[in-house]
Amino acid sequence: MSITKMFPLFVLCAVILYPSSTTAEPILDVNGEPVQNGGSSYYMVPRIWALGGGVALDKIGNEHCPMSVVQQPSEVSNGIPLKISSMARSRFVPEGRVQISFAYGPKCGPTPPVWTLSRGPQGYLVKVTNAELADKNGYFVIEEGSTSSSQNDQFTYKLSFCYDSDECETIGIIDGHRGKRLLGVTNTPFEFVLVKAQSSSST
Known part of the structure; x- marks a missing residue:
C-alpha cells in the first residue's frame, strides 16, 4: 500500500483511538487553579465548612x-485525597465525564480504589470495587454547582452518575447506619470544593 493511501487510514485511526480535546470549562480547585488530569491529588470537602468534613x-x-x-x-478532617481523570486529551480535567479514585486505599480493598455505584441497604451507594462487580454500569459527571456573589461559590461543583442512555441521577449525602453520612443516589446534591493535597501517603 502506498504512503498516500496509508495516510488517510492513519488519520482515521487516530480520531477513533484518541478522544479529541474539549472546549468545556476546566474544573477548578478552591484556589481557582485547574485540576490536573490524573495528576495531583485533591480533597473533596463540602462547600460550606460547617457541614462536616x-x-x-x-x-x-x-x-x-x-x-x-x-x-x-x-469539619477538621479533609478525608482521603483522590485523583480525578478525564478521557479528554487535556492536561486539565474539564467539566463532564470523569473517573474518580482515591489516591490510596486499604490493603484489603481493590487497587486502584476506583469509585463505582453499588446497591446497599440505603439504596444505590458510591463504593470502591472492581468495575465488574458494580451494580450500575455508567460513569460519574462533575459539573458546576451553586453560584452566588461569594468567591468560593465560583469553585463549587456537584456530582451525578449517568448511564449510557444519558439518564443521570444526583449524588448526595444519605444518613446511614449509626449516623454515618454515605454518598449515594438522592435528590439533593452534595456540593463540594476541591482542595489540593500537599502530599500523599499510603495505608
Missing part, C-alpha cells in the same frame, strides 16, 4: 473492608 472510606453493614464512600463527620 471531606470524603473518605468506611465499613458499612457486613463489609469486611472499608468499601463505602462516606463524608467525615468532623
Whole structure:
C-alpha cells in the first residue's frame, strides 16, 4: 500500500483511538487553579465548612473492608485525597465525564480504589470495587454547582452518575447506619470544593 493511501487510514485511526480535546470549562480547585488530569491529588470537602468534613472510606453493614464512600463527620478532617481523570486529551480535567479514585486505599480493598455505584441497604451507594462487580454500569459527571456573589461559590461543583442512555441521577449525602453520612443516589446534591493535597501517603 502506498504512503498516500496509508495516510488517510492513519488519520482515521487516530480520531477513533484518541478522544479529541474539549472546549468545556476546566474544573477548578478552591484556589481557582485547574485540576490536573490524573495528576495531583485533591480533597473533596463540602462547600460550606460547617457541614462536616471531606470524603473518605468506611465499613458499612457486613463489609469486611472499608468499601463505602462516606463524608467525615468532623469539619477538621479533609478525608482521603483522590485523583480525578478525564478521557479528554487535556492536561486539565474539564467539566463532564470523569473517573474518580482515591489516591490510596486499604490493603484489603481493590487497587486502584476506583469509585463505582453499588446497591446497599440505603439504596444505590458510591463504593470502591472492581468495575465488574458494580451494580450500575455508567460513569460519574462533575459539573458546576451553586453560584452566588461569594468567591468560593465560583469553585463549587456537584456530582451525578449517568448511564449510557444519558439518564443521570444526583449524588448526595444519605444518613446511614449509626449516623454515618454515605454518598449515594438522592435528590439533593452534595456540593463540594476541591482542595489540593500537599502530599500523599499510603495505608
